[in-house]
Amino acid sequence: MIKLSPTLHTCQNHLRRVKASQVRHKTLLLGSTDVLSSNSSHTDERGSTSSSTTTNDILALSAVRSMAPFGPRTLAMRIFLFGSASIAILALYHITLPQQSTNFRGSVSGVFKSGRVRSSCTPEAWSNGSWVPGEPKTNLTRIWTGDDAMKFAGFDGCAADREFHWHLGSDNPSQWHRFPGVTSWSWKPSSDCQDLLPLDNQALVQDLVENGGWLLIGDSVTENHFFSLACLLSPHVRATPNFTALGYYEHDWPQNLFLSPTTPLLKYLRLPLGFNISITPLVTFRRVDLLLSGDELVNLYEELRQPPPNFRLLSPELYFSMSPKEYLDIFTKPLPEGNYGTMIVSTAGHWTTHLFSGLRDDAKWETGSGIDNIIAFFGEAMMRWADEVQLAMSIDNGTQGGRKRQVVARAYLPGHNDCHNTFNPWEEDKPEMHTDWNWFYIDEFNQVFKGILSSSSYSDIHFVSTDRPGRLRPDSHTSNDCLHLISGTGVLEGWTHYIWHYITREISGKIR
DSSP states (O other), X not given: OOOOOHHHHXXXXXXXXXXXXXXXXXXXXXXXXXXXXXXSXXXXXXXXXXXXXXXXXXXXXXXXXXXXXXXXXXXXXXXXXXXXXXXXXXXXXXXXXXXXXXHHHHHHHTTSOSSOOTTSSOHHHHHSOEEEEOOOSOSOSXXXXXXXXXXXXXXXXXXXXXTHHHHHTOSOGGGGGGTTGGGOEEEEOOTTOOSOOOOOHHHHHHHHHHSOEEEEEESHHHHHHHHHHHHHTTTSEEEEXXXXXHSOOOTTSOEEXXXXXXXXXXXXXXXXXXXXXXXXXXXXEEEOSSSSOHXXXXXXXXXXXXXXXXXXXXXXXXXXXXXXXXXXXXXTOOTTTOOEEEEEEOOOTTOSTTTSGGGOOGGGGGGTSSHHHHHHHHXXXXXXHHHHHHHHHHHHTTSSTTOOOEEEEEOOOOOOTXXXXXXXXXXXXXXXXXXXXXXXXXXXXXXXXXXXXXSGGGTTEEEEOOOHHHHTOGGGBOTTOSSSBOTTSSHHHHHHHHHHHIIIIISTTOOO
């Protein structure tokens, strides 16, 4: 129970004396002076003694003095005096609330405004910026152990443990010279980006709990994003599974972030009815390389093209995928097993002439060996995907206590050739440095997907172009390849920052 300060009791006692005696203005003023004098030394609610007048004393005295000229002569005036005193007491009650609770709720209140701040920072405005030197996050000047990478990244820990040092870029000591440079940059959006609040991990945890978690659907680059979130949200989350304890892993295992039972935020969060910190995820990652299952893609191609009987669309190359029916069932699952508000998807990296070998055309080697065939089928597949997802959203939305779910399609990011010999961000993109695999054509895949989702038919699916900052960071890749991304460089954290802004401030009709 929160105690009222002695100042409030003084104010109440003085008001009783005023009502009892019905003294006139001069006498009341003298009595007010007595109140101030009697409070010059008192014991506060923590048991300590104060020898000076407090701010609360002055506020209480001001409230009493403001009533002095009237005198409680009539019933109406007595009601007025009682109301004024009540307001003063309530105001002082809030002043004496525990500071931690007030600060936590205040730190996030600006994020969840009623209604949408229209076009405060569009994806284009956010992406059209530049990398600038950031503030140092540690006094270290070099890495001594692999764990030091967390200090350079500014993380307070990391809940996830799968390929821990690989995700942090510190698994190979021969590349430790990349620190601190690789974590020394901050993304500065264009001047057209207004109302972008700072990335606050406590506020983000609150949003994931109270307004719905994130379901991440994509390939291993999306797994990079999940790992970054596991670090960014520490120490307020725990991750499953524990790969260190298991000693092995499968790429298609679900990975989850749950609210930690030891987080100091727990007693200040408004947990939705049915929320269970043991089984209700805040963030989940599912490995889905193509957004549709292999069987669905084969059936779609046969439906559209009627290929010959011996035609094989897909090669034996390993990939991981599942049907939208499966992950939409996860996305819309009710509490306590599910509480998702946003599904974030991304695809393009596995749409290659190696996997889609049936569409490969070596006669076109100068123009991508048939990549245009794959891009055309990609568009048809994504339209089928969007139809299915939008139908599911139309059926689901409004059935979960009035809260709408939404789907965000994140632009895919290509890799960089010769990335480990570059140590600073670029000022402008260099397309000639994105030529391995299907990287040179990733922008075409993104434009096709964006064009499909720009239709009003897909009102609950939103394409966000978050790729440009990453295109300018050839230095941000992991130690053993030039596609995957290091957590803590600002690229992955930028995706989190902007997507969080987008779903809370930009999507029309979003209510907070």
